[in-house]
Amino acid sequence: MRSINKYVLPSAVSLITAMGVAAPAAQAFDFKVSGQVDRAVSVVDNGKNTDVGFVDNTGSNTRFRFTGDQMMSNGMKVGFDYEIGLGNNASASWDVKNSGNEQSTFLDNRQANIYLEGNFGRFTLGKVDGAANATSEVDYSGLTYLSGGVDFADYAGGLSFISKDGQVTSAKVGKVFNEFDALSRQNAIRYDSPTFNGTTLSASVDSGHAYELAARYATDFARGGKFAVAADYVDSQNQGEKYDPKKSLYVNGHRFREMGGSASLLLPSGIVFTVSGKHRDFVRYGKNSANNYFAGIGYVKGNNHFQVNYDRTDGAYMDGSKGNQYGLAYRRDWTKSIQLYASYHLYTASGLGTGVKDINQIYTGVRLKFM
Template sequence: MKKILLGTTALVTAGLLAGPALASDPLKVTVGGNVVTGFYFVDADNVGSTNFQDTKVALVARNIDIKAEGTLDNGLVAGVDAKLQLGSDWNANNVQNGSANFRQLFAYLEGGFGKFEIGGTDGAAYKMHYTSPWFVPGNGVDSPNIYNGVSNKGSSSYGSSSPEVRLSTFSLMATDSNKISYFTPRLAGFQLGLSYTPDAQNHGPSENGLVLVPKNSSYNNNNNINQVFEVALNYAGTFGGVDVGVDGFYTSGNAIYSGGGDPEEYGFGANLGYAGFTLGGAWYESNDLDYKYGISDARKDASADVWTVGLKYATGPWTVGVAYLDGQDNSGGNLGSRRDGRESQTVQLGGGYNLGSGVDLGLDLQWASNQHNNSWNSTSYESKSGGLVLAIAF
């Protein structure tokens, strides 16, 4: 009944927008999602008076995906993709934690000319990127869903789940922000992607389109970046039974306020696949860009380097692997003396077993180290953890 009602709504909407000239069938609507859970034993160094030798229950990737897609009479493919993210605290009264919000919402048109996307979603640099493989269900070292490292921020209000050093080789300057993107058709294995974001918001599609909102501190309360351009190029092909994937990207933006610099991101990645093995890695660098605690911010002299490498083997329902990620804060100027040459290393070992119907059970072993390398106050915090992960996609 639900699918019938959704289909009827799409049909009525199509009629209102386009009139009776359109004879195409209504777009097909599907509803799915995923949840990743884990139970971990953690043995970590204390940070001040805070003890992290404990157990942990992780509940991440709480998404409901609503998709509508159909082929029109003229051959074009049209669709809408909406990602509803559930809050992390069911009892909270605030919007971000206590309720469900659309993290992404965008429409697209695809045909022989390529593909256009417009709305709140990730850009071309993000979507076309290759990196170290994930082999634990729902988790990996590059942009981890579950991270068990600690640092000297572990005893603060940010909590141990907020590392001070960047743990991602993906372009995150305008992730989930309202943008327009174009992807060319893939020719001889190559594809080009371009994205433009007027304002780099971090809470998904928030503008209602009724007014022009001024670019000031009350509006951009999470960053001060606008006019973000992304260009990405990747290649996918097979040589002698070896699957090859390679990409490179560049992202630039403007700081809204003086003193922010002009943030930039560079990166490239590669995957090689053969006989069930996948070897992958990536490198990333940013300038005049801060990304901490889930927020991108234009900041003069802020800089980071991240690289990762991993190996995965899959056979039947089984997947095993090992991966490593190294992140370093290379900020200069006044930030350099405050950042203390911070570094982070993460090693992950484990695998998963597919039980069927989108249900995966995995073992996740992590070793993480966070260091401050200042000569007068050199500190290091290490964490070892192991857990069982249950990931369900529906």
């Protein structure tokens, strides 16, 4: 990977620079401002206490976005994407009887990149989705990020499991469960191929010599049916390591290798079948490997979206740990810009070193998008 960083990155940047300089603009720069506000209510019974949290939905947090693009005279397009999340009391951090972060504001620099697009595909440089981001989340139910789907830890990640004797444990939903969705957003250079017969190939080189590879396929068929699938391979390499001058080596690395994917089938009747599975091998993390399996059955009818789902994560918290999630979710598109959503989740866990009580959660909210 060091050779890739040394030779491929400068070459790609030089190519982008040369193309941009060689072609004058064919039209004025098109600029757009957009964003959303997404707030939710989380009602939780952790087996000892019941509490209510008024939170910002981490699944699709409150954000503002600035985008722009310009067509060049040679037919290529250059553009940028700058997006920042701004809110407080994130749902992935809130816990029962622990409202100390309600006044804290989070600032999430989600995207800050420029891209060049043409018949060769697309190169993107900057803060960007890693090539394999969202390969765990292919789902036509329309409920991913809005109380359903595989990323339920975004709604409940900060909830602590309570031991059988009533003590708060260090095991949280966000540690026991993990969808293993690659490396999320990264400072990177990313390439996406042109789509050929529904197939797109992607690759990115991220900070710390990490790299991500992904393949995606999507197709439509008779009377509104759809099918999509995504697969990835990720190696986090040196990401997260820090150099210790006393030992003359890098320490605290959490290197892992990941592979897997997800798929979703929308039938003409509106029934949706979704599955996701990921395997992660830990190279330096004090544990061996972990797996996540997700299955959902949904139904889409007009402005209504339903899903019942199940998730199982093994080995994410520690070797031998197991987590099970049972969920039921609904979304109503009130208008094109306003979505209402609600869900119920049951979280169970075992193999944590001590027995713990189940967690029950009702999660409901509204997302309002502008522009």
